[in-house]
Amino acid sequence: DVKVTQSSRYLVKRTGEKVFLECVQDMDHENMFWYRQDPGLGLRLIYFSYDVKMKEKGDIPEGYSVSREKKERFSLILESASTNQTSMYLCASSLYPGYGQPQHFGDGTRLSIL
């Protein structure tokens, strides 16, 4: 089974801090994704990556950046955290950049910005 591991289940940070959310997958998947999940809004794509050092903006990239230095690891960075970034963050991966590939999800990081 594919395992996608997010480094923290719960995280509390202060406004203005630089925040790193880490995600690791163990199945040599090409694609990795970061989503934000808020009640009533479903999943919104922040960034995704097809390969090492490659990234593409999703629907809501403002205030976020990403890093993919190694194939198995995809980091989401909040450059200067704000209270409106309090949310559940989900990482996902899929095997290769083909159409219709199912995505495999981590358990999420619930981030609170105070």
Added chain:
Amino acid sequence: AQSVTQPDIHITVSEGASLELRCNYSYGATPYLFWYVQSPGQGLQLLLKYFSGDTLVQGIKGFEAEFKRSQSSFNLRKPSVHWSDAAEYFCAVGGPDRGSTLGRLYFGRGTQLTVWP
């Protein structure tokens, strides 16, 4: 553009009753369709997927879904619901279409299922 609509935000059923969760998609080409389930505090787990062929697909945990091209729908069903099925359910679509991004899935906003004992 691709989009998914789940018309029901919240559904309540009694344990043992049948279940149908609705999903409508907007897609210009042949879609790849998915249903995911999210239990409280967890990530999303794939229930089933449709790519082509038989329009009735079977998934895990006793769920099935039927693809109806004429109605642009992919509804999820279960004949007899168990209390452990209480969760949030997400429909998703992907595939080659104008403006579609390779590898991306588009998710609906989810349907929250409550099961009465």
